[in-house]
Amino acid sequence: MSGPNTQYDPVEVAALDPAQIDAAVQSAIEGIAAADSLEALKIARTEHQGDKSPLALANREIGALPPTAKAEAGKRVGQARGRVAQELKARQQVLEAERDERILADERVDMTLVPDRRPLGRRHPVELMGQQMADVMVGMGWEIAEGPEVEAEWFTFDALNFDQDHPARQMQDTFYVEPPDAGLVLRTHTSPVQARAMLERGVPLYIAVPGRVFRTDELDATHMPAFHQLEGLAVDEGLTMAHLKGTLDRLAAELFGPDITTRLRPSYFPFTEPSAEMDLRCFVCHGNDPDCRTCGGTGWIEWGGCGMVNENVLRACGVDPARYSGFAFGMGIDRALMFRTGVADMREMIEGDVRFNSQFGMEI
Structure with missing residues (x-):
């Protein structure tokens, strides 16, 4: 101042x-x-x-x-x-x-609107996973086939070269439809569609079969009495294990990324010879952790079985094995969902909790 x-x-x-x-x-x-x-x-x-x-x-x-x-x-x-x-x-x-x-x-609210109290639904992630796997096969030129879940014992076992005393035929492994001597079972795999397709469509044949199957397994984190498979069958002239491996490598790359590593491990199935299990390199430890809980320290995770179609199966379905050869595989859709999303417990897929479904949205 x-x-x-x-x-x-x-x-x-x-x-x-x-x-x-x-x-x-x-x-x-x-x-x-x-x-x-x-x-x-x-x-x-x-x-x-x-x-x-x-x-x-x-x-x-x-x-x-x-x-x-x-x-x-x-x-x-x-x-x-x-x-x-x-x-x-x-x-x-x-x-x-x-x-x-x-x-x-x-912040205007139209009080005259009728409120929609029903939440939006979601398609089940297992169904979406199966459709995505089927889309990959269609993209390679294959057709989609279907078959009944309640199946004749002949298509489930006899046509696929299962012996009469094979353990899978026992009631402790397979659900039989009463009366037991009716010859009807809940299919234990999608492979019966192989026999049906060869008999109905003939060859050459390239089909993929997504579907639900049933086994008397105890329900736990990695097993369910009702689960889902994607079956594949190719029958044509000149098919070899190389065609099988190329097909499965393409399917794995489309689902899990181009860097996924696969291997075929010798195994045994009545309907294929030679047979193999297809493994994926562990996506958690990549084979570097002997204490990994996901792969048990082996570095590999089993995905499904495969092999060249047994000649006895071809003959049972009216196909000349001297002219045609084929390969088949069966991959778990539920297990593919676990690999792709990190779901740790299969029971979460069947408990009916809408919160499990909603986290996947409309696609995965």
Whole structure:
């Protein structure tokens, strides 16, 4: 604050110059009008009404004037500050009204609408996984085939070269439909469709068969009494194990990525000879952890069985094994879903908890 002014007229004090005060008021009016939000208006308020604003500085100079000059200068500065305050208040009312109108529009609720209390449904992830696997096979030129889940024992076992005393025929392994001597079972694999397709369609033949199968397994984290398989059968002239491996490698790459590593391990199945199990390189430890719980430290995870179609199966279905050869495979759809998504417990797939299905959306 300046000292007592006993010699100078108040108009000679720069801050109290009427032209300066009018310019400050005009600048404030323009700044306030330009504020397009309450935040911008707050900045304008500080600039034109704060302690360091031109009008606030002019008001402080009044105290240094002689008594005869204070009244006129105070009136002039007070009117200017009042004008600015009115402009600020008017602009704030306009901006608050615009804000309230915008909030009402954004949060508007149509009370006349009928509420949809039913949540959106989801297709089961196992079904989606099976369809994706089938799509891969269709992309390679194969056809999709289907067969009954309640199947004749002949198609399930006899046509596929199972001996009469094979353990799979026992009731502790297979669900028989009563009466037991009716010759009907819940199919233990999708392979009966192989025999049906060869008898009904003839050869050459390239089919993929997604479907549900049944076995008397105890329900645990890795086994279910009802699960899903994708069967594949190719019968043509000149087919070899190389064609089989190429087909399965392509299927694995499409499902698990181009960097997936596979291997064929010798095995035995009555309906294929030679037979093999197809393994995938463990996607958790990649074979580097001897204590891995996923692969048991082996570095590999079993995916399914495969092999060249046994000549006895071809003969049973009216196909000349001297001319035609074929390969077949069966891969677990549920297990493929576990590999692809990290589901640790198969029981989660059948408990009917909608939260399990909804996390996958409409595709996986």
